[in-house]
Amino acid sequence: MANQQVDSDVLPVLSISNPRQATSTRSSSDFDSKSFTTKSRFDDLGRNPGWSPSPNGEVADPLHHPQPSNKDVSGGGGGGGGAPVEAISALGQQVGWVTVVALNFSQMIGTGIFSTPGSIAKSLGSVGASLLVWVIGIVISFAGLAVYTEFASYYPNRAGAEVVYLEKAYPRPRYLLTVTFAFQTVLLSFSSSNCIVFATYVLRACGAPETEWREKSLAVGAMAFACLVILLSTKWSLRVSNALSYLKVIILTFVAISGLVVLAGGTKVKGVRDHNFHDAFRGTSKSGNAWAQAVVKIVFSFAGWNNANNVLNEIPNPVRTIKIWSPISLSIVSVLYILAGVAYFSAIPLEEIKSSKTLTAALYFEKVFGTTAGAKVLPALVAVSAMGNIIAVAIGQSRVLREVGRQGVLPYPSLWSSTKPFGTPLFPLVVKFTLTAIMILAPPFGDAFNFVVDLASYPSQFFNLLMVLGLFRIRYWRKRNDRDSEVEGGSEEIYKAWDVALITYALVALFLLIAPWLPPAGGAKGGDVSFWYATYCAVGIAVILVCFLYYLVRFVLIPRARGYRWQDEVVTLDDGSVTNRLVKVYKSE
Numbered sequence: 075m076a077n078q079q080v081d082s083d084v085l086p087v088l089s090i091s092n093p094r095q096a097t098s099t100r101s102s103s104d105f106d107s108k109s110f111t112t113k114s115r116f117d118d119l120g121r122n123p124g125w126s127p128s129p130n131g132e133v134a135d136p137l138h139h140p141q142p143s144n145k146d147v148s149g150g151g152g153g154g155g156g157a158p159v160e161a162i163s164a165l166g167q168q169v170g171w172v173t174v175v176a177l178n179f180s181q182m183i184g185t186g187i188f189s190t191p192g193s194i195a196k197s198l199g200s201v202g203a204s205l206l207v208w209v210i211g212i213v214i215s216f217a218g219l220a221v222y223t224e225f226a227s228y229y230p231n232r233a234g235a236e237v238v239y240l241e242k243a244y245p246r247p248r249y250l251l252t253v254t255f256a257f258q259t260v261l262l263s264f265s266s267s268n269c270i271v272f273a274t275y276v277l278r279a280c281g282a283p284e285t286e287w288r289e290k291s292l293a294v295g296a297m298a299f300a301c302l303v304i305l306l307s308t309k310w311s312l313r314v315s316n317a318l319s320y321l322k323v324i325i326l327t328f329v330a331i332s333g334l335v336v337l338a339g340g341t342k343v344k345g346v347r348d349h350n351f352h353d354a355f356r357g358t359s360k361s362g363n364a365w366a367q368a369v370v371k372i373v374f375s376f377a378g379w380n381n382a383n384n385v386l387n388e389i390p391n392p393v394r395t396i397k398i399w400s401p402i403s404l405s406i407v408s409v410l411y412i413l414a415g416v417a418y419f420s421a422i423p424l425e426e427i428k429s430s431k432t433l434t435a436a437l438y439f440e441k442v443f444g445t446t447a448g449a450k451v452l453p454a455l456v457a458v459s460a461m462g463n464i465i466a467v468a469i470g471q472s473r474v475l476r477e478v479g480r481q482g483v484l485p486y487p488s489l490w491s492s493t494k495p496f497g498t499p500l501f502p503l504v505v506k507f508t509l510t511a512i513m514i515l516a517p518p519f520g521d522a523f524n525f526v527v528d529l530a531s532y533p534s535q536f537f538n539l540l541m542v543l544g545l546f547r548i549r550y551w552r553k554r555n556d557r558d559s560e561v562e563g564g565s566e567e568i569y570k571a572w573d574v575a576l577i578t579y580a581l582v583a584l585f586l587l588i589a590p591w592l593p594p595a596g597g598a599k600g601g602d603v604s605f606w607y608a609t610y611c612a613v614g615i616a617v618i619l620v621c622f623l624y625y626l627v628r629f630v631l632i633p634r635a636r637g638y639r640w641q642d643e644v645v646t647l648d649d650g651s652v653t654n655r656l657v658k659v660y661k662s663e
Contacts, residue, residue, distance in 0.1 A: 075126060078301045078307065078348035084560075093335060101138075106206065107657060115496075117595055122429055127574055134299060139254070139462060139510070140311055150625045154480060154605070155247075156241050156242070156252070157232070157237075157238075157241075157477055157480035157481045157482070157654055158480070158644050158652045158653070158654060158655070159231050159232065159652070160231075160521060160539065160650075160651065160652045161170075162354075162650070163387045163652050164491075164497070164498070164649055164651040164652075165210065165308055165385075165388055165473070165493060165497065165499070166308060166309075166388060166496070167314060167387075167388050167389065167390050168174070168308060168309055168388060169312065169382070169385050169388045169389045170389075170390070170395075171395050171396060171398070171399045172316065172387065173312050173315075173316055174311075174382040174395055174396070174399045174400065174403075175399050175402065175472065176315060176319035176320065176439065176466075177315065177319070177321075177378075177381045177382050177385065177466055178314075178321070178378055178379055178380075178382055178399075178400060178403040178404065178407075179319040179322065179323055179378075179403055179406075179407065179626060180315050180318060180322065180378070180381075180462045180465070180466030181377060181378025181381040181385065181405075181463055181465055181467050181470065182375075182376055182377065182379060182404075182407045183232070183319075183322040183326055183407060183459060183462075184268050184365060184372070184380035184459060184460060184462070184463025184466075184467070185267065185268050185271035185459070185460045186374050186375025186376070186377070186460065186461060187326065187375055187410075187414055187415075187433070187435075188271070188434065188435035188456045189271050189433070189434065190371040190372075190374065190375050191204065191415065191418055191426055191430075191434040192428060192429070192430035192431050192433070193367075193371055193425060193431070193432045194368045194371050194372070195424060195427045195428045196429075197359065197364040197365075197367045197368045197371075198359050198364060198365065198368050199357040199358055199359045199360060199364075200354060200355050200356055200357045200358040200359075200424075201350045201351060201354045201355075201356040201419050201424055202354030202355035202358065202361070203355060203368075204353075204368075204415070204419070205412070205415050205416065205419070207365075207368045207369060207372050208281075208372060208412055208415050209412070210369065210372065210445065211369070211373065211375065211376050211409075211411075212408045212412075213543075213578065214369075214372075214373065214378075214578070214579065214582050215376045215377070215379050215404055215408070216401070216404065216575070217575040217576070217578040217579040218379065218538070218579050218580070219379050219380065219386050219401060219404060220237075220354065220571035220572065220575035220576070220579075221542060221545060221571055221575065221579055222235065222380045222383050222543060223393075223396055223397055223400065223567050223569050224429045224545060224568075224570060224571045225383075225387055225541075225545065226383055226393055226396050226569070227393045227567070227568045227569040228242075228395075228548065228568070229242065229386075230386060230387075230392045230393050231386075231387050231478070232386060232387060233384060233385055233386050233387045233388065233472055233473045233474075233476075233477050234384060234474045234476075234477025235255065235383040235384050235386070235474065236255065236382060236474075236541060236563065237255065237256070237259070237466050237474055237477045237481070238477065239541050239544065239545075239546060240252075240255050240483065240537060240541060241255075241388045241542060242544075242548065243540070243541070243543075243544025243545065243547055243548055244540070244544060244547075247484060249627075249629045250541070250622075250623060250625055250629075251623065252481055252483050253483045253624065253625040253628075253629060254604075254618065254621040254622055254625060255478075255537060255619070255621075256478040256481060256483050256484055256621075257484075257621035257624060258480050258537075258617050258618055258621050259478050260475065260478065260484070260505060260509075261509070261617055261621075262529070262530050262533060262617065263471055263475060263506050263509055263533075264506070264509040264510040264512070264526070264530070265297065265355075265464055265467050265468065265471075265506070265510050265527050265629040266297075266496055266510050266513035266515040267374075267458050267526045267530075268463050268464050269293035269294070269296045269297050269460075269514055270290070270293050270509060270514065270526075271294035271456070271460050272293065272296045272457050272460035272461055272464065273288075273289040273290070273291075273293040273296065274289055275433075275436070275453040275454070275456045275457040276292055276453070276454075276461065277289060277292065277458045278436060278449065279449075279450055279451075279452070279453035279454040279457060280573075281449065287420075287590075290514055290515055293514045294510075294511045294514055294515070295319070296305055296460075296461060296464055296508060297464065297468075297506075297507055297510045297511065297514075299461075300461070300464045300465045301468055301503045301504075301506065301507045303465060304306075304465065304468055304469055304472060304498060304503060304526065305496070305498050305500060305503050306436070306496055306498070307496065308497060308498055309496075311465065311469060311498075313467060314465060315462065315465050315466050318458065318459075318461060318462030318465065318466075319462055319466065321458060321459075321462070322458070322459045322462050322463075323406070323410070325455045325456075325459060326410045326459075327410060327415060327460075329413075329414050329438070330409075330410050330413030330414050330417060331413075332417060332442060332443075333413055333414065333416050333417020333418070333420050333421070334417075335411070336420040336421050336442060336469055337416070337420050338600055340443075341442055342419075343420070343421045343441055343442060346419075346421055346422065346441075347419075347420045349423065349424075350419045350420070350423065350547035350552065351419070360479075361592065361594055361595050362589040362592040363589060363590060363591075363592040363593060363594040363607065364594060364595070365589065366585065366586060366589035366592070367528070367590070369582070369585070369586060370528055370531045370586060370590070373531060374530075374531060375411070376404075376407075376411075376550070378463075378466070379400065379403070379407075380400075380406045381467075381470045382395075382399075382400055383396065384469075384470035384471070384473045385469070385470065385473050393567065393569065394567075397569055406457060411576075413478070416529075417438065418434055418435075418438050420436070420439055420628060421441040421442050422437055422438055422441055426502045431450065435452055435456055436449070436452050436453050438452070439451065439452035440446070440452075442462065446628045455505070456478070464569045468503065468506060471502075471506060472498075472499040472502040472503050472506060473499065473502075475499070475502035475505060475506065476489065476490060476499040476502050478490070479491050479501070479653070480500065480651075480652070480653040481654055481657050482642060482643075482653065482655050483656065484652030487645075487653045487654060487655045487656075488645065488647055488653060488655070489490070489501045489596070490502060490653070491651045491652075491653035492647055492651055493649050493650060493651055494648070494649050497649075513526055517519050525610055528590075528610035529610040529613055529614060531586070532534040532586075532590070532610055532611055532613075532614030533595070533614045533615075533617055533618055534588075534616075535583040535584075535586040535587050536583075536587060536618065538579065538583040539579075539580055539583040539584060540577050542576050542577075542580040542583070543580070545571075545576060545631065546576065568594070577653040582587065589611075590607075590608060590611050591608055591611060593607070594607050633658075637658060637660060637661055638658040638660045638661065639658075639659050639661070640656045640657070641657050641658075641659045642654045642655075642656065643655050643656070643657050
């Protein structure tokens, strides 16, 4: 067997202030008990992918705190690129059930319910189909929530949701899924669609001319404001998010109740209800592409039911909180969405909704409450809703990006992981702002909203499919190793999703990967953008391929050519953050 030589310039001796936060092995006797050279937690995973040695020689779960029982009760693998557990989150634990509900509310009730009904109606062609697809969205969301809740019960001490779940489900090939998901997460971490809608409604509320660069400037400013709020204080950003979240519920409840009044004939709107709901499925599109486009918009509108999973390690008693309050928040939003959809079709003729683009809600207020309300009041309320969504999404995604950085596969992992100077994720917020600004300024403005929504959704369906398959894999691993009923630390109960929920979520992901390639009725340019209808699919695949090529070059070809391998090293930063960094271990014959 070849001897290993470690490049001393690359793998220095570290001083670990809390060895329980790092999973390492003492490699020789020439060090004292306070300073030792860390070794990869995954050197011996080929023999048992669920176990790794801890600093005292005991066996511990590679991604959880060492337990007195010395058992890995989490299930799954712990392949290369897995971030170490932070015994105490460097971001604190300030997320109670009120904030869990608010984070989910605020990301779900953003711009989708106010801006997508027009494009959905245009795609599907009928009132009945447009309302049915919202019901489909509810089913998809609850199926997805079941998947995420089961994952959360296995890994309650990790933030970042998908980052962790894919890392644990696919430890081999080493670094492959970790690198691919990490880079696509960074590249697609923009929130430009919500910022665009915010800018559109602000200008409409102010009665200002809606010029392209005025809207783009406002959209960039909105993202800058959200990132600044989150950067300066975790506590106050959560409070702002909570306040805007519950305000948005009040706004949407008002829309829903006003729609019931319209249905009962209590407003000046007459005749629309009977025309729209008579033979409601007349004109329904039979195009698979049209339905795929509509489902993508629905998924976008419901996105956020899993936002609390992104801050899981900031929640005291996380699994119980998620199990109770995430379904409650999704149920409330589901009812309000259906009632809002009915309200729109009760007051606005179908053809006008089809041509309303992102201003469906403003058109509704104009029809029901008059020009002043439609032109001033509702747009202002929707702008507030959009800002709340921007902040909530940025809070969750900054944690996702930080967790991706802590895995060590991105350049400068300490920069991604650090919470200096304000106890907040500075660099992830800078990255998110920069990419959002680019995606606001770069695409042709008229197509920017639809293209960005579609682009962000396509690669995510690929990883959603992998997550479901990975969950079945983790279940099998736990059962095979007689740990199916074990709970980490004995303080939480394992949540088991129904198989039908997993299968439903997987089939939807598969449908959304295939159906968008089917030509729309209008031909190559008959989609919801002015260019080739499947551009977002091609770009989404290209993003994944670029990430894979990066993995292939950096983690396979170059190490093989230069005679070294990558190894994980756990580093504790000054602020208490714990992160991996990759070091080169050279081999000599």
